[in-house]
Amino acid sequence: MVTPRKRTPPGIQHAPLELEHFLPYRLSILSNTISQGIADDYQQRYDLSMTEWRVMAVLARFEGLSAREVADRTAMDKVAVSRALARLVESGRVSRHMHDDDKRRSVLDLTEAGWAIHDVVAPMARAREAAVLEKLSEEEQVWLGRILDRLQDR
């Protein structure tokens, strides 16, 4: 039997966090649940990690990005991006060329094979998102969007 802490040692107030109402904790659980759910759809099937998929998703949206730009857009660490790209290029899903004017920079694009995977995975990801949003009323969906906007800018 588990007893939620009600009394504290004499004279001392501990005030433990109530995790189930603690915003950072709740967000973390929710976010992990959703992202992992999406990853389950493609991970084994395409031997594609979550970071690799994220890279592919931004390359689908923006052509010819550099690795640095991919890192910015995905909010991923540049090392993680470098490694994901190494695998994606190796497996023929992304092409990498040298930038004409700046030889340090790479120019990245999805290949045909990359697009083929994208065109299967993107709809699945969208479906997962829709399934989550379905739990909310129209009104709640609007508020959620607004709230995320507010929380996101610093």
Place this chain on the structure above:
Amino acid sequence: MVTPRKRTPPGIQHAPLELEHFLPYRLSILSNTISQGIADDYQQRYDLSMTEWRVMAVLARFEGLSAREVADRTAMDKVAVSRALARLVESGRVSRHMHDDDKRRSVLDLTEAGWAIHDVVAPMARAREAAVLEKLSEEEQVWLGRILDRLQDR
């Protein structure tokens, strides 16, 4: 210069995700930003990892939990909990006893040293949460709570 993809190869519709409006992506960024912010407050100062802090937080809230129960309450993997506990016991922040009736089970509690850390870190965590919520109006805060409730139950 980066050109957002507008046209697709002739005859093919790719429909890339717009990450900046994609809920799972936005949640992930937000959640990581907030949790990392809190972790920055205690990580170096107490040589305490995020998983260790989470374990401490539930042990502050509920006395005498088993490792299994800690895992359930924190939504962490049991291996992660086992490792966090090993460090916490080692560093004298958590005490571990054997359950009277079931010798497999451990009975976990914060020690004095554990409570001392808790009593510093918990208020900092709360302050971080408050700083996040401050960005929202009263009304938005209420909606957010409601929305998280809805999204969380399966």
Place this chain on the structure above:
DNA sequence: TCTTTATAGTTACATGTGAAACCAATTGCA
């Protein structure tokens, strides 16, 4: 009882990850 099955927890292995060091190309500026 005896045997099977389930549960609590740890260990081992393989992989993922971030920080810092590193190399190469570019830019800023004296």
Place this chain on the structure above:
DNA sequence: TGCAATTGGTTTCACATGTAACTATAAAGA
């Protein structure tokens, strides 16, 4: 120009993490 500082990107190292295998105890069923 030429040299220092910056930037794009990769590699190295140390550590975190998840999966599966494993040990020990308990519960269930014949």
